[in-house]
Structure formats: structure tokens, C-alpha cells
């Protein structure tokens with residue numbers, strides 16, 4: 001995953017080297033971009049040596065001369081290829097330029113050109129930080145969706161005390177991890193994800209299947225991995241690159257998927273059952289290709305194993321089961337019925353007939369249905385974002401589940417007798 005680290009011209013510029021290391025420790029590929037002033041405080045060589053990448057310090061070729069087209073293209077590519085941009089330290093000057101929308105050097109141009117989330121960690125003299133101009137600039141940037149990490153209070157390099165110290169490297173790194181969906185909140189969980197479509201054979205050449213692309217399930221697997229879960233991805237047919245560091249098992253039919261899920265059922269702590277498993281399969285699989293000359297066959301279908309139902313029925317305490325309901329009519333009623341009938345912890349419902357939702361597309365429009373009737377309708381967003389919102393709900397369910405387990409088990413009547421006012 002590629003990110004950019006912007007360094008502006010403040011005393012705290014040297015701390016950016018430590019931040020760079022912290023980001024790299026998490027496996028991020030970091031492109032460092034320095035302002036002209038930053039070079040007065042730390043040399044680009046420091047960042048180039050640590051990052052293993054050339055440091056970008058300006059818009060144009062060093063020392064004038066012919067414009068370097070290759071380098072210009074490379075610069076534009078940075079804006080498009082990064083998943084987040086952090087600037088630490090961000091100077092008062094830089095905040096002012098960004099608030100005004102200026103683009104007079106590479107870093108400010110990058111801020112305007114990128115669609116990636118931007119995090120600024122300002123550091124400056126306390127009077128500069130408290131100046132009405134800086135306050136207004138910070139407010140303007142916040143309103144535009146830029147995340148500002150408030151500086152810490154303390155002794156400042158200028159000899160004064162107050163707010164202005166760069167936030168801790170750990171706090172800045174954590175903000176980046178959250179922006180990238182790299183929280184640790186699923187650490188210790190084994191998340192089993194089913195994804196893609198199953199294929200139910202009819203004869204050696206043909207099968208019954210559906211339009212599921214697997215994108216939602218793969219996004220879930222990737223998001224869970226980023227949040228430090230161990231992930232087992234059981235994938236039906238899908239033409240997608242599996243996410244890194246995920247154990248993948250490929251299956252074809254619903255029966256194969258049922259067997260693969262059963263194999264991992266004991267070790268999984270969270271089940272995200274996003275695969276579009278066929279509900280029915282041909283009752284008879286022909287050993288030879290059905291021929292046109294033999295006339296149109298009448299297909300007899302039989303139900304397949306209900307994988308989700310079986311997992312939910314046989315779950316152990318603490319195992320969370322999330323189901324998906326891809327519907328074309330009475331979406332919420334059908335999803336609520338599925339939640340109740342299978343005693344799931346969460347159902348993710350979507351109307352696959354809606355534009356920008358369901359099969360094949362990169363976005364989804366879903367409603368989360370919880371037991372007890374709570375519903376959370378999410379607006380149209382990328383499947384990656386939907387995946388993170390589902391995992392947020394899983395984390396929430398997990399903490400409720402932990403609180404439930406921490407509560408004393410059913411009070412014995414002997415214990416109750418000891419509490420004044422309780423019935424015997």
C-alpha cells in the first residue's frame with residue numbers, strides 16, 4: 001500500500017524520519033515529499049536512505065534546464081497512486097497555503113491533486129498556533145474534510161511553553177492506520193469469509209450459477225486482514241486477485257464450499273458469509289454432454305446444503321455469524337426474516353436491482369440489520385468502505401458479546417436471597 005509523507009520546514013522535521021520508519025514497519029510503501037524550506041532542516045538523503053525511494057523536493061528539474069517530462073508524469077502518478085497523505089510537521093505557512101488552495105510547490109499541488117485522505121500534523125510556536133489567521137485556516141481545512149491532529153502542549157523549541165509541539169509519532173501513525181483501514185481491532189480473531197459464486201454442474205460442459213463477482217467478499221477479506229485478523233477466504237468462482245496474506249481455498253460447487261467451511265468451522269471466530277451459494281442444483285448430473293438433437297431437457301432441481309444455517313445452528317459461544325441477503329423485492333422484510341430464522345448476529349441486506357448495488361459493480365448500497373430491530377442504512381459507497389462498516393459492526397458486536405460474557409451467569413436463588421428486595 002502506497003502513501004505519501006509530506007515534510008514542511010519546521011524544527012520538528014527531524015521527527016518525520018521516525019514517522020517514516022513507523023509507517024514502514026506496518027508494510028507501507030512511503031513516498032516522501034519535502035518543501036524547499038524542509039531541506040534546510042533535514043537533508044533529502046536521510047529520507048531517501050530510509051525509504052529506499054527518491055525524495056520529491058520540487059516541481060521542476062533541479063537547477064533549471066530542460067523540463068523533465070518523465071519526472072512530471074512520475075509526480076502526477078504519486079497523486080493517483082497513494083491511499084493517504086500525511087504532512088508532519090505542517091507549518092503555519094503550509095496551513096495557510098492549503099486553506100487558500102495554493103499550488104506553488106510539489107507538496108501543495110499534490111494536496112489539490114489527490115483524492116486520498118489528508119492528515120496534517122501541525123507544529124509551531126504557540127503564538128503562531130493561536131493566531132486568528134492560523135485558527136481560521138485550521139477551521140477551513142477541517143470543514144473540507146482534512147484531518148488535523150492537534151499539536152501537544154509542552155516546552156517548545158523556541159523556548160516558550162504551550163500548544164505547538166508535533167503530536168506524538170505514534171498518534172500520527174495511528175491516525176494514518178485508521179485512515180487506511182489498518183486498525184488492530186480484529187487482532188486475535190480468525191475471520192472466515194466466503195465469497196464469489198458457486199457453480200452447480202449439469203453435464204461435463206455446463207453448470208448453473210449466478211452473477212456474483214466476489215468483489216464484496218474479497219473486500220471483506222482484505223479489510224479484515226488490514227485490521228489484523230487472521231483471514232480464511234473460501235472462494236467460489238471469482239476473477240479477482242486474492243488479497244495479500246490471506247489463506248485462500250478455492251471451491252466450485254456449493255457442496256465443496258460447505259465442506260471447506262466445515263473444515264474451518266471450529267477455528268473461526270467470525271463468519272462473514274458473503275458468497276452467493278446456489279439454493280438449488282440439478283438433481284442429476286449427466287455424464288455426457290446434453291445434445292441439442294435429444295431435444296430440450298426438463299431440469300429437475302434439488303436444494304443445496306444451507307451453509308449459513310448450518311454454521312449458525314452449530315456455533316460455539318463467542319462465534320459471530322454474519323449473513324448477506326441479496327434481494328430483488330421486499331428486501332428488508334426478507335432480510336429480517338433471514339436474521340430471525342437463522343439466529344444470525346447481523347444481516348447485510350441489499351437490493352441487487354438498484355443502480356450501484358449488488359453484483360459486478362464496485363459500489364454497494366446496504367442496510368445492516370441487527371437482532372433487536374436496529375437497522376443502519378448506509379448510502380452508496382465503495383465495497384471496500386462497506387466492508388469496513390460491516391467490520392465496525394462486528395467489532396461492536398464483539399464488545400457487546402464480551403460484556404455479556406463478563407456478566408455473572410444466572411444468579412442462583414441462594415445468591416438472590418442475599419440481596420435485599422429481590423424475590424425469593
Ligand SMILES: Cc1cc2nc3c(=O)[nH]c(=O)nc-3n(C[C@H](O)[C@H](O)[C@H](O)COP(=O)(O)O)c2cc1C
Nearest residue numbers: 008009010011012035037038091092093094123124
Ligand atoms: C529555525 C527555524 C525554525 C522554524 N520552525 C517552524 C515551525 O516549527 N513551525 C512553523 O510553522 N514554521 C517554522 N519556521 C518558519 C518556516 O520555516 C517558514 O514559514 C517557511 O516558509 C515554511 O515553508 P514551508 O511551509 O513551505 O515548509 C521556522 C523557521 C526557522 C528559520
